[in-house]
Amino acid sequence: MKSRVHQTVRQIGWYNGAWYALSVLFFRLSGGRWQVFKYRFMAQAVAREPLCRGRGRAIEVRELGAGETPAAMARPAAVLAQRYAQGARCLGAFRAGELLGFLWFTLAPYQEDEVRARFMPAPARAGWDFDVQVLREHQLGFAFARLWDTANGLLAARGVRWSCSRISAFNAASLAAHRRLGALELGGAVFICCGSWQWMAATISPYVHLSRGPASFPHLRLEPPCSTSTT
Template sequence: MTNGLRLTLAQLGWFNTALYVLARLLARASGGRWTLLRYLFVAQYVSDTPLAPLRGADIEIRSASAGDPLPRDYPRPASVVRARYAQGAQTLAAWRNGRLAGFMWLIAGAYQEDEVRARYCLPSARTSWDFDVWVRPEERLGWVFRRLWEAARQHLRRRGVRWTCSRISAFNAASLRAHAQIGTVRLGHAVFLRCGTWQWMIASLRPYVHLSRHPASFPHLMFDLPSQEPPCPHSNKSARY
């Protein structure tokens, strides 16, 4: 067993590692036309306790809008950004020394996924969806991630939101680690297999199984949030994936 495979096993576990290896084999064999993804869906309680008090003071958090120009090195296509704004999404960006250090996106009600064909639906105005949390690689050991989450916490609390939901790639060890640090409640999981224009989904949520043959066909996943707030906002155990 290679050192790389040992590290992946340690970070992801056997099941996710097996799917990750299968995903790479399918992508290679199909010339990139076949894509296998596994998502984990989690919720985090939006507490009234700051996440990172007095840390990362040199990081500036700004709210951007559709009319603002994108930084030249923004790591997402302009067409994807326009589609997110068209859905009503908002973004928070972290800046350090005049350079984009990270960002995250927020949306209320429902979110049309832009990596696979799926729509995520939330049951109440007290919930929100956060997605595409990105931190520049050289900033990932610093305070950018927590400063972004602190800004999001304040923004969501002002709107009366008490739970924010996320989807995490089961193949992204850094994202799994980061969400485990802030504490999450597990909502479900799904596997997507894209083969050209066709897409299969198997999920732990209704409709459980879905086949999409064209862009206008996609599953609607409804997420049930915990009925009560956790007794201590930062004591809820992170999910085991």
């Protein structure tokens, strides 16, 4: 555990590393009842040109219905049901029938399933993507790019110019991947969860929020620029 904390601190810097160490300490002392989540809010322009440029043709990307989620996705059934109930859509990347990775997105406000919060991308010009993952043994291939090429096509067809997301400030690899794609940072937030209580401090409205139960949560509006020059 100590080695993992040290490695993460080296990757994300001392400030975020201190928050990460605090999250590990809270989790261990409370037996999992106290948790700290630190997010960066990103806006990635919907690309007009494909990322793969003809590569990765053996990878099939298709939309998954509510009844065909592969076991390899390893998400609780209740979480998946909540996502589909909100109108979220899931893309899966496959090769020879094997799941390589997946990407979730929605064009509606999204009720987060990790903390109590509703994320609200600017209507008409922004969507929301979440839980984007390529399975470890396939991360060096074209699954990530193929997923985004398909997602970009679906978003562009609806006139959407940006896809917003929340990325853990403790996940250096994911933050780096978004920055390589030219994503902009819109702000950040820290959530401290202690049993049924949740405190939030954010750089975007409503800035501070206290929740004492499931019925109370902040509404965080994400406002990417009105235009993009991404090609």
